[in-house]
Amino acid sequence: MLQVQSLTHYYKKDKAVLRDINLNLSQGIVGLLGKNGAGKSSLMNILATLQKPTQGEVLWKGESIIRKPQHLRQELGYLPQYFGVYDELTTIEFLSYISDLKQLDTKTSRSRIDTLLESLNLTHVAHFPLSSYSGGMRQRVGIAQALLNNPALLIVDEPTVGLDPEERNQFKNMLAELAADRLILLSTHIVSDIESIADSIAIMNHGQLNWFDSADALKRAAQHQVWELQVSTNRYAELKSTQTVAHAERNELGYLLKIVSGDQPDENARAVVPTLEDAYLAVNRAAQETLA
Numbered sequence: 001m002l003q004v005q006s007l008t009h010y011y012k013k014d015k016a017v018l019r020d021i022n023l024n025l026s027q028g029i030v031g032l033l034g035k036n037g038a039g040k041s042s043l044m045n046i047l048a049t050l051q052k053p054t055q056g057e058v059l060w061k062g063e064s065i066i067r068k069p070q071h072l073r074q075e076l077g078y079l080p081q082y083f084g085v086y087d088e089l090t091t092i093e094f095l096s097y098i099s100d101l102k103q104l105d106t107k108t109s110r111s112r113i114d115t116l117l118e119s120l121n122l123t124h125v126a127h128f129p130l131s132s133y134s135g136g137m138r139q140r141v142g143i144a145q146a147l148l149n150n151p152a153l154l155i156v157d158e159p160t161v162g163l164d165p166e167e168r169n170q171f172k173n174m175l176a177e178l179a180a181d182r183l184i185l186l187s188t189h190i191v192s193d194i195e196s197i198a199d200s201i202a203i204m205n206h207g208q209l210n211w212f213d214s215a216d217a218l219k220r221a222a223q224h225q226v227w228e229l230q231v232s233t234n235r236y237a238e239l240k241s242t243q244t245v246a247h248a249e250r251n252e253l254g255y256l257l258k259i260v261s262g263d264q265p266d267e268n269a270r271a272v273v274p275t276l277e278d279a280y281l282a283v284n285r286a287a288q289e290t291l292a
């Protein structure tokens with residue numbers, strides 16, 4: 001559905017924020033992981049046709065979205081990282097306003113708004129001003145506006161910021177349901193946001209794409225790179241400065257560490273089965289080593 005070809009982007013002449021990105025995406029959820037500043041929002045803004053890239057091509061169903069953005073826009077839903085709402089409007093008023101911007105006819109708009117309010121559990125508060133909403137409710141309104149045109153491509157940029165754990169889970173479940181018949185691209189720096197729902201995982205570092213495959217393949221690739229080790233407090237202080245410590249748990253002997261490393265970090269370290277978070281750290285560590 002979506003092909004990204006040799007995409008490179010510069011905001012300033014000497015600093016590429018996206019470097020030669022290539023991706024072929026089809027239906028399902030793609031989790032885009034990367035630290036702050038990795039280039040996730042820049043990539044998403046380009047895919048949402050809000051920014052033209054410096055070089056490269058993006059094809060939606062075979063047609064260039066750079067030359068013909070309108071072609072994708074009709075089928076696009078976008079929830080940006082910073083989603084502002086008009087506080088004094090009610091949800092119904094806000095969604096009607098966005099429907100007008102999306103040029104939906106009145107009948108389609110009314111029916112879509114009713115369906116979305118129902119499925120996002122917002123019907124009972126639809127006539128309240130948005131200023132009275134919690135973070136999770138606002139995020140559901142954000143998703144509702146992105147889904148008004150029943151988009152075939154849904155882009156959500158760091159959607160779980162500000163949500164409590166329960167709201168996070170609800171949001172994940174909702175995305176999993178929505179992915180049945182569309183492509184969803186979700187960016188985050190929190191691995192648990194996409195764990196269990198992403199069909200594939202893309203990892204970015206310094207504007208480069210370092211990984212694109214399933215979560216299982218990612219975990220397999222990290223085998224023999226994750227180690228558990230019991231150390232004294234002094235040894236922990238040493239290891240902290242030389243190793244990627246994924247987890248440190250204090251106990252009566254000092255610390256039980258989980259270390260991500262291509263080599264056995266200590267003769268007493270034993271290899272353990274990587275979690276998705278460990279595997280993500282392993283990709284980042286390898287990317288840092290390549291850059292160094």
Ligand SMILES: Nc1ncnc2c1ncn2[C@@H]1O[C@H](COP(=O)(O)OP(=O)(O)OP(=O)(O)O)[C@@H](O)[C@H]1O
Nearest residue numbers: 011012017034035036037038039040041042043158
């Ligand atoms: N409009 C802009 N003008 C200049 N530089 C920018 C602009 N937008 C982003 N950048 C820079 O591009 C780099 C990538 O930023 P981007 O927002 O795409 O990353 P990100 O992975 O989404 O991170 P975050 O989660 O912090 O938003 C950063 O160094 C950022 O400072």
